[in-house]
Each structure stands twice: as C-alpha cells, then as structure tokens.
Amino acid sequence: YGYDILLRLREKVFRDGALYFLYDRRTGENIAGGPSGWGSASILNAIDEGLAGIRDADTGYAVIDFSPRWPVTEYAELRYVTGYEFSRKFVDCRYVLTEKGMRYRLESPARRVNAHILLPRGRKAGAVHVNGERVCGWTLENVGESVYVNWSGPVRDAVDFEILFEE
Secondary structure (H helix, E strand, C coil): CHHHHHHHHHHHHHHHCCCCCCECCCCCCECCCCCHHHHHHHHHHHHHHHHCCEEECCCCCCEEEECCCHHHCCCCEEEEEEEECCCCEEEEEEEEECCCEEEEEEECCCCEEEEEEECCCCCCEEEEEECCEECCCCEEEEECCEEEEEEEEECECEEEEEEEECC
C-alpha cells in the first residue's frame, strides 16, 4: 500500500512538475497551504525508512535498523543511497533479487545492524548468509501476510546479506 502511494505521488509530480504540500483527496489537485518542502521531506522519509528501510537507530548511522521492502516493487536490482550530507555519513544499499534468493550489500559507518528483511510474497527462506558465512542465529517473523527474516549483529564498514530461498 505504501509503495502504491509513492507511485501515485510520482504520477502527480510528473503531471504538475512539482510536489505540493496538500492535495485534495477526491480530485488529487493542489489545494495550496504550507511549504512544499515539508511534503518533500515527508516523501524522502517514506522512501528512506519505509521502502529502503534504512533508519538511523543511534547517531551518524552507528546503529542501523534495516528493514528494506524492495520486493514489493517491480525492481529486481537497484542501488539506493541516503545519508547526512553535512557530516558526510552515508548509507549505500544494493539489492539483487533472483529466482534462487536475494542479496543486500549495505555500506555504511554502522557498527551494528538490526535486519528485518521482507521476503517476496510466496517465498520461504532456506538459508541466510552474512558476509559469506552461513548463520544460524536468524529467525522468521510474520507481520500480517508478510514474512521477514530477522538477524542482528556487529558489522564493520560493509555487510552482505544473502537469503537463499527454499525450493
């Protein structure tokens, strides 16, 4: 549902050439009021924390809550970068989805990552690898109709998550 909202908003931006603060819920037209920058900040936050699932759980991304939801999109491969320009703290995330599994590479200043990774609908996790090593300390969590793989642990500079699907 959240991704659908972002897609509809993208259509409005392409149509209007701008992002407005407030839209009429019936017509979808700009009804003015408020600075448009506030709307942009809300959308960026929805993408950062909602879709890309990158949340700074400490300061300067020392701890990241990582809950990407890219499997709800049409993308099988992408790269997403976010961060704090002034402090030069950035998170670079790469995602690849195949028939056999999915992989995330997260480059950041994080020293700990708490991962809560959405599985594609209808897929089951058979194995989880972190930095190329098979791990046993992962769990599955059902949230509504969605299934997530959970893992938490220390990291350094970059971490690779690979989830292999059951056949």
